[in-house]
Amino acid sequence: MRSEDLRDLAIKTLDDMKGIDIVTMDVRSLTAITDYMIICTGRSTRQVKALAESVALNAKEAHAAIARTEGDSESEWVLVDLGDVVVHVMLASARSFYSLEDLWEPVKELREQKS
Numbered sequence: 001m002r003s004e005d006l007r008d009l010a011i012k013t014l015d016d017m018k019g020i021d022i023v024t025m026d027v028r029s030l031t032a033i034t035d036y037m038i039i040c041t042g043r044s045t046r047q048v049k050a051l052a053e054s055v056a057l058n059a060k061e062a063h064a065a066i067a068r069t070e071g072d073s074e075s076e077w078v079l080v081d082l083g084d085v086v087v088h089v090m091l092a093s094a095r096s097f098y099s100l101e102d103l104w105e106p107v108k109e110l111r112e113q114k115s
Contacts, residue, residue, distance in 0.1 A: 007038065010087050
């Protein structure tokens with residue numbers, strides 16, 4: 001599966017499940033670890049976990065090579081590693097505290113405005 005298709009699948013899943021402030025960053029020019037990072041906010045730990053689980057499940061159903069999650073026991077910040085796409089689903093407090101967008105500031109952001 002192409003990284004762009006995987007990115008689009010993750011964004012659609014997050015959007016369909018009412019994820020908030022979805023941000024996509026193309027990091028291909030900055031790192032060899034992944035092609036895209038997606039950051040999304042959930043309203044509660046339950047929603048954060050559900051968003052991450054849905055992304056992983058939909059990726060597996062689409063035959064993505066990798067679909068692993070980390071952090072779902074506390075569900076304040078759950079990372080979904082899809083290989084070419086890494087999805088961070090966070091509570092607003094964790095997103096504000098860690099400020100991942102600022103760490104990748106040189107990256108051109110593609111914002112999906114959802115509130």
